[in-house]
Amino acid sequence: MSQDSSPASLERPTPEDLRERAALDRSTKLPVLFFLTSGLVWLLAACLLGLVASIKLHSPGFLDWDWLNWLNWGRLQPAAFNALVYGWAFQAAFAVGLWMMARLCRQPLRNPVTLVVAGHFWNLGVTIGLLNILAGNQGPGELLEFGRPAWLMMFAAFALIVIWQVLMFVTRPKGADYVTQWYVLAASFWFPWLFLTASVFTSPRTGSGLHAALTSSWYANGVLFLFLVPMAVGTAYYLIPKIVGRPVHSYPLAVAGFWSLALFGGWTGLQKLIGGPLPTWMPAVSSAAQVLLLIPVLCVGANHFLTARGRHELVAVSPTLRFVFAGAVFYVASHVVAALLALAPGLTQFTAAWDGFRFMLVYSYFSMTMFGAIYFILPRLTGCEWLSPGMIRIHFWANIYGGSPIGVFLIIGGFFQANAMNVWSHGFGALSDMLSGAYVAATLGWIFILFANTVFFLHFVLIALRLGRRSERATLLSGPAHLDDADVMITTEGAEA
Secondary structure: OOHHHOHHHHOOOOHHHHHHHHHHHHHHHHHHHHHHHHHHHHHHHHHHHHHHHHHHHHOOOOOOOHHHHHHOHHHHHHHHHHHHHHHHHHHHHHHHHHHHHHHHHOOOOOOHHHHHHHHHHHHHHHHHHHHHHHOOOOOOOOOOOOOHHHHHHHHHHHHHHHHHHHHHHHOOOOOOOOHHHHHHHHHHHHHHHHHHHHHHHOOOOOOOHHHHHHHHHHHHHHHHHHHHHHHHHHHHHHHHHHHHOOOOOOHHHHHHHHHHHHHHHHHOOHHHHOOOOOOOHHHHHHHHHHHHOHHHHHHHHHHHHHHOOOOHHHHHOOHHHHHHHHHHHHHHHHHHHHHHHHHOHHHHOOOOHHHHHHHHHHHHHHHHHHHHHHHHHHHHHHOOEOOOHHHHHHHHHHHHHHHHHHHHHHHHHHHHHHHHHOOOOOOHHHHHHHOHHHHHHHHHHHHHHHHHHHHHHHHHHHHHOOOOEOOOOOOOOOOOOOHHHHHHHHHHHOOOO
C-alpha cells in the first residue's frame, strides 16, 4: 500500500493520532535537531570556503600570502564541495530520513543517544578529512579526498545511524509500506555498497591507478544519484501529498520511477573518462545510462505534478511546498544537463560545466528540498511556528538568485571553454580570462547563498530554542485563496500535524 493512497492520511487527525505523532516526534527530537544543527554549521562553512575558492578563480591574488598557502584553489575547491556533501547534505539526509521513517513506520526511536554519539564521530571524521585536504594530503578521486582514517570513522558512524531506520522498518505494523520508505532504505544500502567497493579498488594494495580512476569516478556519481537523489525524491513523495491533501496520483508510476533509478543509477560516472586508457564501451555504457536516468525523472516529475494538479497555487502559500517545488524544477533541469553532458562527454571534459552540474544537483535540487523538509519538520519537534514569513522569503529568493547563477553560468561557461580549448592557439591563461565573467557571476551567487543561509540559520536557532510563535496556525507566506486550501494548510503545516 502506498503512503499516499491511504485514506487516513487525507483526514483530519484524531486526538489519538496527534498523541501518537507527538510521541514519535519526541523520540526523534534529539538526534534530528543535532544533525540539522551541525549540518547547517557545515553548510555555512561550505559556503564560506566556496566563496573564497570562487574569488580566486577571477582574482588569484586574493589572500595570496605565504602563511595562507593552505587556502589555494586546489585545496579550497575540494574542501568546499566535501563540506557541502558530507558535512551538510548527508546530515540533512540523516535527520529528515530518520524523522520520516519514525512517522511512516509508526515506531519510536528506542535509543536516540546512540545516534547523537554516532553523529559526533561523523562530524569528527568530516573535520579530520577537511583538515587533511587543506593540508594538501587529500586522497585521489572526487569525494574520496578525506583519507582512510576519516573514512573508517565516518563509515562506522553511518552504520550506527542507518541501522535504526532499518530496525524501525522491520518492526513496523503490517501494511505500513510507503513509497518514501523505499527511497530512504535504498539510499541507506546503496551508499555502503558504493563506499566498500571504492575502498577496495582505490587501495594501493589491491588496485592499479586505472582501477582507482574508474572507481573514484563511478563512486562520485553514485553518491549523487544513489544517495542524494533518492533521499530528496523520497522526501518530496512524503511532503507534496501532505501539503496538498491528496494521494500520489499513480502508484505504478512511483514503482517505475524507483526501479528505473535503481537500474540505471549505478552505471553512470565513467563517461567523464572518455579518451582514457580503458575500453570504449565503458564510457559509452555510462553515457547511455545517464541519458536513461531521464526515465525516473519523467516518472517522478509527472507524479508530483499530477498529485498537485489544481492546487499549484499553494506554492505561493506554503513555505515547504515552495522550496520542494523549486527543488523539483532543478531536479529536472540537473538531469537534463547531465544527459546533455553525457551525449558529448569529450566536449565538456576538463571544463567548468561539470562543476556547474554538480552544484545544481547538490544545492539547487537536494538542498532546496531539504530546506522545505526542515520548514515542515521543525515546528513538530519544538511546538513553535516559524517567526517570520519575511525571513522565509529572504531565504528562498536569495537562494534562487544566488544558487541559479552558480550552476547556470558555470555550465554555459564550460561549453564556451570547451569550444575555445579546441583552438590550438588559445593557452590556458586565455581560457581563464574568457571565463572571468562566469566566475564573477558565480562569486555573486556564493555571496547570496551565504547570506541566505546565515538568515536561515539564525531563524532555525530561534525555533530550536523554542522562541518561535505559539499558535495553532502555521506560518504561511500569504493567506490561502480558498477556504478548502486554508483548511488543508492548517491541518498539514501546523505544529500539531
